Amino acid sequence: MEQLVQVLGSLLILAGFVAAQRGWLRPSSRSYLVLNLVGSAILAVDALRGHQWGFLLLEGVWAVVSAVGLLSALRRRTPTITSH
Numbered sequence: 001m002e003q004l005v006q007v008l009g010s011l012l013i014l015a016g017f018v019a020a021q022r023g024w025l026r027p028s029s030r031s032y033l034v035l036n037l038v039g040s041a042i043l044a045v046d047a048l049r050g051h052q053w054g055f056l057l058l059e060g061v062w063a064v065v066s067a068v069g070l071l072s073a074l075r076r077r078t079p080t081i082t083s084h
Contacts, residue, residue: 005046012039013062030073037066 016035019025025032044059 002046005042009039009042009046012036012042014039028069028073030070030077033066033070033073037063037070040066 012035016025016032016039019035020027020032040059040062044056044063047053047056047059
């Protein structure tokens with residue numbers, strides 16, 4: 001089961017990477033950032049459980065950077081409500 005979780009997290013990250021390389025997704029798109037955030041978060045949790053500190057650092061930072069990018073993307077696309 002642990003291997004399945006690792007493969008799932010890796011496939012999510014790789015799907016975003018391949019899509020960006022092929023021009024199907026922009027690296028700043030919400031879809032790309034969600035794939036990276038979810039995949040890296042899965043791998044970070046797995047690394048934490050296995051006490052793999054270097055891998056945790058890599059995936060943890062990847063998840064944080066993806067989350068910050070996603071929040072920025074959501075703020076840019078959220079319409080502002082104005083009162084009349």
